[in-house]
Amino acid sequence: MPELPxxxxxxxxxxxxLPGRRIASVRLGKTDFIDDPxxxxxxxxxxxxxxxxxRGKYIxxxxxxxxxxxxxxxxxxxxxxxxxxxxxAAVAPAAAxxxxxxxxxxxxxxxxxxxxxxxxxALFSAAQFAAAFARLGAEPLEVSEVDFRRLLAGRxxxxxxxxxxxxxxxxxxxxxxxxxLWRAQLxxxxxxxxxxxxxxxxxxxxxxxxxRAAIRLGGSSISDFVDANGLPGEFQxxxxxxxxxxxxxxxxxxxxxxxxxxxxxxxxCPRCQPTPRLRRAAQRKKKSARRK
DNA sequence: CGTTGAACCTGTTTGC
DNA sequence: TGCAAACAGGTTCAAC
Numbered sequence: 559m560p561e562l563p564x565x566x567x568x569x570x571x572x573x574x575x576l577p578g579r580r581i582a583s584v585r586l587g588k589t590d591f592i593d594d595p596x597x598x599x600x601x602x603x604x605x606x607x608x609x610x611x612x613r614g615k616y617i618x619x620x621x622x623x624x625x626x627x628x629x630x631x632x633x634x635x636x637x638x639x640x641x642x643x644x645x646x647a648a649v650a651p652a653a654a655x656x657x658x659x660x661x662x663x664x665x666x667x668x669x670x671x672x673x674x675x676x677x678x679x680a681l682f683s684a685a686q687f688a689a690a691f692a693r694l695g696a697e698p699l700e701v702s703e704v705d706f707r708r709l710l711a712g713r714x715x716x717x718x719x720x721x722x723x724x725x726x727x728x729x730x731x732x733x734x735x736x737x738x739l740w741r742a743q744l745x746x747x748x749x750x751x752x753x754x755x756x757x758x759x760x761x762x763x764x765x766x767x768x769x770r771a772a773i774r775l776g777g778s779s780i781s782d783f784v785d786a787n788g789l790p791g792e793f794q795x796x797x798x799x800x801x802x803x804x805x806x807x808x809x810x811x812x813x814x815x816x817x818x819x820x821x822x823x824x825x826x827c828p829r830c831q832p833t834p835r836l837r838r839a840a841q842r843k844k845k846s847a848r849r850k
Numbered sequence: 851c852g853t854t855g856a857a858c859c860t861g862t863t864t865g866c
Numbered sequence: 867t868g869c870a871a872a873c874a875g876g877t878t879c880a881a882c
Contacts, residue, residue, distance in 0.1 A: 591859095673860050714851070
């Protein structure tokens with residue numbers, strides 16, 4: 559569920575609420591997705607939440623410790639596939655699979671809910687944070703076209719694999735990869751280095767357009783995504799490729815197809831997003847197979 | 851460098 | 867109707 563636009567939507571919902579609040583206490587349920595549960599219970603009470611930020615698909619809460627405040631830690635939350643983070647009244651009944659409760663100094667609670675527990679919560683020192691996040695690629699809404707072309711140069715991986723690789727760009731997942739490739743009219747199996755100047759230009763434009771539109775509509779709600787206020791997004795109404803197997807292409811009418819690329823379902827229009835030329839060895843193999 | 855497949859875990863949808 | 871298989875927004879790791 560949560561890719562860059564959904565995480566951004568959650569962050570924008572929390573930003574008017576959390577900064578300035580202090581964490582009074584911590585309660586944990588299942589903890590197998592938390593790096594060091596004991597550290598949360600030990601370190602968090604008394605900390606003031608200074609800000610709410612997003613880095614790729616990560617939510618980052620910089621904290622300030624009591625008086626002197628140096629060596630301040632950062633609380634990191636990743637929503638995985640089914641994670642939710644929301645502030646609720648302490649008396650409100652908790653949704654099923656709510657595994658972390660952070661009581662705030664106004665009596666309300668910041669709650670983390672995640673049925674599949676693919677999410678992650680960690681408490682990082684400034685140094686740990688810098689080291690961990692140095693591996694992530696650029697923000698797709700901030701990278702320049704020149705840098706984007708440099709990233710593609712020499713990459714023999716499929717463009718779909720690159721878009722999903724958080725060290726290439728951070729924040730794009732399966733939905734927005736497919737939607738961007740559809741808009742740019744590029745087949746998901748194209749190799750990164752094979753993209754022409756014009757291809758790369760169209761792809762970056764598509765990524766920017768799609769992500770901005772999705773943020774504007776509060777993200778995509780496929781089955782269970784809701785923002786920090788419990789409201790679903792609306793960008794799923796605008797999907798042109800994702801989860802549309804067998805339906806007509808919005809551009810040319812051809813039936814959208816689903817194939818597996820990099821182990822993930824990939825939806826594309828076989829007419830608008832033409833199959834790349836195969837490499838010679840693979841091509842020979844196919845030809846001989848066809849002759850039989 | 852790249853790719854593939856499996857693993858993590860639960861819930862929902864699909865197919866026989 | 868019932869049960870099993872397939873599938874799901876993500877990340878990581880081993881094996882090739």
